[in-house]
Amino acid sequence: MNAQTQAFLIPGAVGQLECALDLPDPEQFAAPRGLALVAHPHPLYGGTMDNKVAQTLARSFLALGYATVRMNFRGVGKSEGVHDHGNGETDDMALLLAHMRTQYPALPLALGGFSFGTFVQAQLQQRLIAEGTPAERLALVGTAAGKWPMPPVPADTILIHGELDDTIPLTAVLDWARPQELPVIVIPGADHFFHRKLQHIKNLIVQMWHR
Numbered sequence: 665m666n667a668q669t670q671a672f673l674i675p676g677a678v679g680q681l682e683c684a685l686d687l688p689d690p691e692q693f694a695a696p697r698g699l700a701l702v703a704h705p706h707p708l709y710g711g712t713m714d715n716k717v718a719q720t721l722a723r724s725f726l727a728l729g730y731a732t733v734r735m736n737f738r739g740v741g742k743s744e745g746v747h748d749h750g751n752g753e754t755d756d757m758a759l760l761l762a763h764m765r766t767q768y769p770a771l772p773l774a775l776g777g778f779s780f781g782t783f784v785q786a787q788l789q790q791r792l793i794a795e796g797t798p799a800e801r802l803a804l805v806g807t808a809a810g811k812w813p814m815p816p817v818p819a820d821t822i823l824i825h826g827e828l829d830d831t832i833p834l835t836a837v838l839d840w841a842r843p844q845e846l847p848v849i850v851i852p853g854a855d856h857f858f859h860r861k862l863q864h865i866k867n868l869i870v871q872m873w874h875r
Contacts, residue, residue: 679744
């Protein structure tokens, strides 16, 4: 994402996984105040950890002072293995979390995801809830409702969606959110990839995070 991005590999269940860590500006934060994991869109349709929405999510968490890590899912970039429909990808994200906890054992955890990545992060949060160690909050953009079996998410989850999303229609997200009484922030005129609307994602997450 920038010259200070730290690239590294971790062992996954089916091979090495390519990851990238960014740290908050040391002039603003003496030390990271949290740990954030960001998940990218569908790997079979060009999704990588360098996707512009995934990077915008990462920048949002960096602005909040969080050590922020992304990972290429199986079969993307230097990550080995093949796409596993969200199941293996959730396992891999859990491995990444365990790896990062060796460096940041006590920091609050945030989960961010875009499109397919929202499915992975929502599944991971369900596992963490079952283990008694949930993430403090989620930020989901282009939530994959109707595409994958999205589990419920906590009431304070930040949900951002584009009005003109033709990949994941807004109506599908509202149908998923309605029984949970989850607010959905709709960006007027935004498509699935938030072309020329990316600034709204960062602004909203930073403004809302501690509310």
